Amino acid sequence: AQSVTQLGSHVSVSEGALVLLRCNYSSSVPPYLFWYVQYPNQGLQLLLKYTTGATLVKGINGFEAEFKKSETSFHLTKPSAHMSDAAEYFCAVIHTGGFKTIFGAGTRLFVKA
């Protein structure tokens, strides 16, 4: 069965520091991969997605993620954290040929001034 693992339920960084949120998936074939962000008491918003092509994907708000097939990873990064980045981030996968989206448990990002 497919699964998505987000390492660290909470990550804390200082403003201006690098943000790294980790996501690993289990799949026998490369899936489609997504990162969503959720602000408190709101729905999810797409940050970026990988389907095919270039493995480094750029998204909104300065975030990017790199698909590494050999490591079955899709980690999310941002060079410099901003206070407004504080939110919960979800990694998600869809099996190619499938339909259902599998979400990770989420990582809450705290940004310290």
Next chain:
Amino acid sequence: DGGITQSPKYLFRKEGQNVTLSCEQNLNHDAMYWYRQDPGQGLRLIYYSQIVNDFQKGDIAEGYSVSREKKESFPLTVTSAQKNPTAFYLCASSATSANQETQYFGPGTRLLVL
């Protein structure tokens, strides 16, 4: 503005009561979804609909029911059979049910049991 609306924002349920959560989209999307969100568990799929007048159970459909009589509407009923309904409920839609489609989410409804 196109988007997804959910109402109410907060909903209180009494023991033995059925309650219905509303979800409306004006994005002309074919596919719609209901998810349940619990702390530390991510999102779990309750029901989904790929087209009007058709819907399928997701991973945790027991105690829930849906209808899809109109393209823009996908209401979720939490029945008295759902013994632990307290959660944040999210509705989403996508243009089609193709597997690379982005899902667009509503703002959510928080259901609490009295």
